[in-house]
Amino acid sequence: MLDSVTHSTFLPNTSFCDPLMSWTDLFGTEEYYPGFEHQTACDSYWTSVPPEYWTKRHVWEWLQFCCDQYKLDANSISFCHFNISGLQLCSMSQEEFVDAAGICGEYLYFILQNIRTQGYSFFNDADETKASIKDYSQNVRTGRDLRDHLVQAPYFTDEETEVQRAADSSCLKIGSLKNQESHNHGRSSLQSSHLWEFVRDLLLSPEENCGILEWEDREQGIFRVVKSEALAKMWGQRKKNDRMTYEKLSRALRYYYKTGILERVDRRLPTVLHDSHKAI
DNA sequence: ACTGACTTTCCTGATT
């Protein structure tokens, strides 16, 4: 069964500079995201620092937060355009936000301006905040649920990369607002409930991977299942199902061919993750 | 309670 798989690729999405780009790729060193794993919006550093002083990491955390909290369509956001500092972010015009994030750019611009003028109290009341955004852009379509987006689009964002890519914005576990703790999206590592998130996170977490999955061609989102039984065991543990086998897991993966999350490649090759499921 | 999305389980047939 090894090798099964799958080569999957995240299909390229023009809205992303590099759907497979990981946080590490983007931020270069771990100093950007120490202790990032279990961070929530509540304890996110970016909420305690004025936007002008945000680092690239803070900018990304903020983006993740916005996508998660306001259900923005991460697929329409060109995350590579936000690989910038807070100062640079604050200097962006609304038009530039729209260029970088399409319809979501208007939301992001609005949210940022509110943070700058009202401070973080803007986020103290979720309903109020949402209402403000809604009022602001009544004629702006609401983004699809991020999860749906990720599943349907073959791009993993960095954080999510993958499933090839789909993963993008889910990388961060953002939940600054009350009662958000259980709303897990993003990076909180291997706690994702979907198989594609599990696979993606494994691919993005060398420390958790242990050689179970290997990239064949990261640029194309092609990976290979090296230790099929170990993968099934891990997935089974995640789902608390000790009867999980690789045969069953691989069946679930094959269903992703239909939805486009995974793309089948030559059998002798690995599996390809769709861009939307790849990490940003 | 209903529904839809997603996963699990079982199975058969094809391929290596």
Added chain:
DNA sequence: AAATCAGGAAAGTCAG
């Protein structure tokens, strides 16, 4: 021939 892969069908799970 055995192992592995592919995919249909149906049941199970869970969130909205």
